[in-house]
Amino acid sequence: MSIKSEAIWAPSPSTTRGQPTPISADPKGERLAYANNKSIFLRSIDNPSASTQYSGHTTATTVARFSPSGYYVASGDVSGTVRVWDCVGEGATKGEYHIIGGKINDLAWDGDSARIIAVGDGKEKYGHCITADSGNSVGEISGHSSQINSVSIRQHRPLRAMTGSDDTSLVFYHGAPFKFNTSIRKHQRFIYGVAFSPDGSSVVSVGADKQIFLYDGKTGEPKAEVGAGEHKGSIFGLSWSKDSRKFVTSSADQTIKIWDAEAGKSIQTWRMGEEGRVSIPDHQVGVVWPQGRSDGLIISLNLNGDLTYLSEGEASPRKVIHGHQKNITAMATSDTRESKPTLVTGSSDGRICNWDVPTGTGDYIDGEGHTNYVSSIVAAPRGIYSVGWDDSLRSMDASAKVFTGSAASTDGQPKGVAVTFDGLTVVTTHKSLQTFKDGQKQKEVQFKNTSPTTITADDYLVAVACDDGSLLILDPKTLETKRKVDPLGSMISALSLSPDGRHLAAGCSNGKISVFATSNWEIAISRWSSHTARVTSISWNKGGTHAVSGGLDTNVFVWSVKKPGMRVGKPNAHKDGVNGVAWVDDSTVASVGGDAAVKLWKVEALS
Numbered sequence: 001m002s003i004k005s006e007a008i009w010a011p012s013p014s015t016t017r018g019q020p021t022p023i024s025a026d027p028k029g030e031r032l033a034y035a036n037n038k039s040i041f042l043r044s045i046d047n048p049s050a051s052t053q054y055s056g057h058t059t060a061t062t063v064a065r066f067s068p069s070g071y072y073v074a075s076g077d078v079s080g081t082v083r084v085w086d087c088v089g090e091g092a093t094k095g096e097y098h099i100i101g102g103k104i105n106d107l108a109w110d111g112d113s114a115r116i117i118a119v120g121d122g123k124e125k126y127g128h129c130i131t132a133d134s135g136n137s138v139g140e141i142s143g144h145s146s147q148i149n150s151v152s153i154r155q156h157r158p159l160r161a162m163t164g165s166d167d168t169s170l171v172f173y174h175g176a177p178f179k180f181n182t183s184i185r186k187h188q189r190f191i192y193g194v195a196f197s198p199d200g201s202s203v204v205s206v207g208a209d210k211q212i213f214l215y216d217g218k219t220g221e222p223k224a225e226v227g228a229g230e231h232k233g234s235i236f237g238l239s240w241s242k243d244s245r246k247f248v249t250s251s252a253d254q255t256i257k258i259w260d261a262e263a264g265k266s267i268q269t270w271r272m273g274e275e276g277r278v279s280i281p282d283h284q285v286g287v288v289w290p291q292g293r294s295d296g297l298i299i300s301l302n303l304n305g306d307l308t309y310l311s312e313g314e315a316s317p318r319k320v321i322h323g324h325q326k327n328i329t330a331m332a333t334s335d336t337r338e339s340k341p342t343l344v345t346g347s348s349d350g351r352i353c354n355w356d357v358p359t360g361t362g363d364y365i366d367g368e369g370h371t372n373y374v375s376s377i378v379a380a381p382r383g384i385y386s387v388g389w390d391d392s393l394r395s396m397d398a399s400a401k402v403f404t405g406s407a408a409s410t411d412g413q414p415k416g417v418a419v420t421f422d423g424l425t426v427v428t429t430h431k432s433l434q435t436f437k438d439g440q441k442q443k444e445v446q447f448k449n450t451s452p453t454t455i456t457a458d459d460y461l462v463a464v465a466c467d468d469g470s471l472l473i474l475d476p477k478t479l480e481t482k483r484k485v486d487p488l489g490s491m492i493s494a495l496s497l498s499p500d501g502r503h504l505a506a507g508c509s510n511g512k513i514s515v516f517a518t519s520n521w522e523i524a525i526s527r528w529s530s531h532t533a534r535v536t537s538i539s540w541n542k543g544g545t546h547a548v549s550g551g552l553d554t555n556v557f558v559w560s561v562k563k564p565g566m567r568v569g570k571p572n573a574h575k576d577g578v579n580g581v582a583w584v585d586d587s588t589v590a591s592v593g594g595d596a597a598v599k600l601w602k603v604e605a606l607s
Contacts, residue, residue, distance in 0.1 A: 001568040002604045003558055006588065009360050010041040010051035011596035012305025012323040013286070014060070018252075020149065020192045020236040021286040022106055023301055026066040026087075029290035032299065032307075033073055033087075035061035036325065038575055039595050040075045042087055045290060045299070048307075048321050049360025053597065054091050055575045056083055062104050062120075067113040067132070068155065074116050074132065076104025082118045084132050097135035099128045105148060111155035115139075115176060119163055121147035127163065129178045139178025143171040150193045154217055156200040162220065164191030164205055172220030182220055186213045193238035195247070198291070202261060206235035206249055214261065226264045230257065237287035237300070248298050250284035256300045258312060270310055270317070272302060322362050324351060328592035331537075331580035332377040334384055334398040341584060342398050344384050345592055346374025352386060354401050355598060357584055362598075365396050367403030380419035387414035393427055393436060405439045415452055420476045421459035428452035428464060433479060445479050456495040456504070461518070463504055465492035471506060473521070485521055488514055494535045498544035503561070505547055507535025513549060513559070527564040530557055537580045539589075546606055548589045550578030556591050558603050570601060 013034040015021045024033045025045070032043045040061055043051040057077045064075040066087065072094060073087040080100040085093045100122030107118040115138055119127030126148045127141030141148070146166035154160040161173040170184040170191060189208035196203045200217045204226070210233065212226040233252030240247045246267070250256045258268040273282035286301035296312035305325040309318040330346040343355040350370035353362045370388035377386045383404065384396045391414065392407040412429030419425050425436040433445040433452060450466040457463065461482070462474040469487030474480065494507035503524065504516045511531030517524040533552035540547050547559045556573040560566045574593025581591045589601045 001558060001566065001606055003568045003570050003601050006600040006602040007049065007360060008051050008053055009049055009355065009362065009598040010043045010323065011036045012307065012325045013301055014325055015285050015301070015303050015305055017303055021301055022063045023286045023288045023299070024065045025288045025290035027068060027070045027292055029293035033064040033066055035064055035075065036596055040064045040073065052091065053595070054085055055595070056085060056093050063106055065107055065109060067109045068111055069113040072113065072132065074107050074109065076107055076118055076120070078103040080104060080120065080122065082107060082116065095133065095135055097130055100125055106150045108151045108153045110153045110159060117141060117151050117153060117161055117178065119148035119151045127151065138176055141178070143180045143183050144169065149191060152194045152196045152203065154196045154200045155198060158218065160217065162194045162203050164194045164207065166190045170194065170205055184220060184222065186222060187211060192234065192236050195238045195240055197240050197244035198242055199244040201244060204238060204247055206238050208234040210235060212249065224264055226259055227266050230266055231255065236285045239287050239289040241289050242291045248287055248289050250287035250300050252283040254279060254282045254284060256284055256287060256298065256310060268312065272308065322353065322364055324353060324596045325349065326596055327594045328596055329579050330374050330377040330386070331582055331590065331592045332379040332384060333582045333584060334379045343582070343590055343598065344377055344379065344398055345598060346377050346386055347596065348373045350374060350388060350390065354398055363401050365401055365403055369403055370394065375414050376416040378417050378419050382423050385417050385419060385425050387417045387427055389413055393417065393425065395439070408436055408439045408441065410434060416455040418455045418457035418462065420457050424476060426455060426457050426462055428455045433464060435479065443479055453492060454495050456497050458497050458501055460501060463495050463497065465495055465506065467491055483521060485516065494538045496538035496540055496547065498540045499542055500544045502544060505538045507538050507549060509534040511535060511551060511553065513538065525561065525564045528559050530567060530569060531555060536578060539582045541583045541586060548581045548583065550581040550591055552577040554578060556581060556589070556601065558589065573599065
């Protein structure tokens with residue numbers, strides 16, 4: 001057997017309310033670079049389901065920028081570290097440099113792809129200029145008294161740079177090496193964005209005071225205020241067109257505007273969300289106008305993480321890319337009439353997405369969903385069911401991408417959900433076992449001296465694991481205990497019944513998986529023990545001949561029933577651990593985890 005990566009469906013960029021979110025496009029206009037959790041994702045613009053992941057950072061990432069050459073990416077994180085890495089080959093790290101004693105807010109390359117200025121919220125200084133290949137100092141970023149939010153470098157000689165800060169001032173630098181030249185005070189509040197035009201003739205600044213100012217690119221002299229009073233909210237995003245005649249801004253007033261730099265007037269406006277209705281998720285917190293394209297494409301980012309594709313001259317968005325922003329905590333596969341099933345995933349912020357496997361596109365499940373951590377999702381012929389830490393059970397229709405019916409209260413924090421073939425939904429909470437039919441509670445069994453941890457079910461049995469290590473086998477109709485299996489020596493954290501009902505796989509917190517024969521409840525396989533941390537998920541293929549598992553050790557393993565000693569694994573499948581695994585078809589496995597990405601793996605030569 002062998003396992004190799006087939007696809008990475010990238011998450012949406014991480015965003016924070018009231019703060020700009022930088023997104024970058026490569027010089028050819030083919031890929032986007034952005035930060036999510038502890039990773040950087042490079043995502044194809046024309047085929048968003050194709051992406052690569054860089055996971056070299058050890059803390060939450062904040063910004064990523066392509067070099068003008070297109071061969072490297074520089075990325076920063078909350079610890080003040082900047083990493084320079086190869087974005088064409090295998091993603092090898094070229095350099096790691098500690099810049100400041102706090103979060104990196106933005107960074108910029110010079111036109112030679114040789115120097116980088118990184119800025120942010122430091123303790124002794126708020127930014128620094130270094131060489132990309134060695135990290136040597138090539139300038140001093142000074143003149144600010146508060147964190148710097150944005151930086152831009154003129155791409156032509158003579159080299160110039162500008163920074164914008166929370167202290168409401170702009171600082172203009174001459175280089176290289178970069179030195180303080182002058183301080184400019186035009187804004188009344190925080191400055192969120194600065195950008196030199198591609199030809200270096202102008203530089204623009206935007207901020208929380210809803211104002212836009214234009215300056216001379218060589219001297220830094222103020223030239224004009226642009227569009228006074230046009231934006232009604234803080235301006236977070238700024239990007240130039242490749243001809244240096246226009247630039248685009250994005251704002252908390254839910255609008256994206258294209259400006260004529262010479263005339264100082266808005267020439268096109270898009271407003272996101274319902275007309276006349278304030279929508280916080282539709283705050284536009286970032287924007288990029290990719291160079292190297294001839295279709296006038298503009299990509300805007302909202303607070304919800306959605307990437308909206310806009311075209312100059314067109315009134316409506318071309319498309320909107322959805323996805324998760326937070327740790328994906330649960331996953332299930334839903335069989336449809338298509339050649340491959342769809343995937344349904346839930347995350348720690350309550351968001352549930354439906355993924356079309358052939359195309360890799362994700363959509364939100366519409367309707368009133370969960371408001372908190374999604375702890376478990378299960379698919380059944382009659383629908384898909386999910387439970388969350390808002391203490392509710394919800395059902396959904398994957399094909400229609402909507403929640404169905406009303407939420408059912410679980411009277412406690414749910415740990416797991418399972419469905420019997422006759423449509424009975426079984427939910428475990430921290431204190432009880434409950435059954436539901438058509439959204440109505442049928443029965444409840446209280447646990448006094450122990451607490452359920454996970455559950456699985458079919459038409460003939462319900463298997464419940466408890467935190468004392470025991471495994472209870474219940475009758476699905478009466479919920480009476482038919483058998484109590486001896487404890488395995490460690491708490492069971494994942495359960496999965498094979499489709500033919502012959503085997504029950506139990507994964508434990510110590511990383512071992514035991515497979516029981518349901519005919520006599522003896523351990524049939526005890527050699528599945530390659531995980532080094534808690535097993536979080538187990539899934540069987542349709543034939544019941546192989547199982548896949550994921551754990552907090554970041555690994556995914558595929559196991560064989562006939563040859564228990566044979567297994568193939570994928571280490572570091574997900575940064576911060578694997579939370580869910582599932583078979584998509586007989587040769588493809590899907591996994592989700594702490595990096596908020598959905599990944600597909602091709603398993604070959606199953607034996």
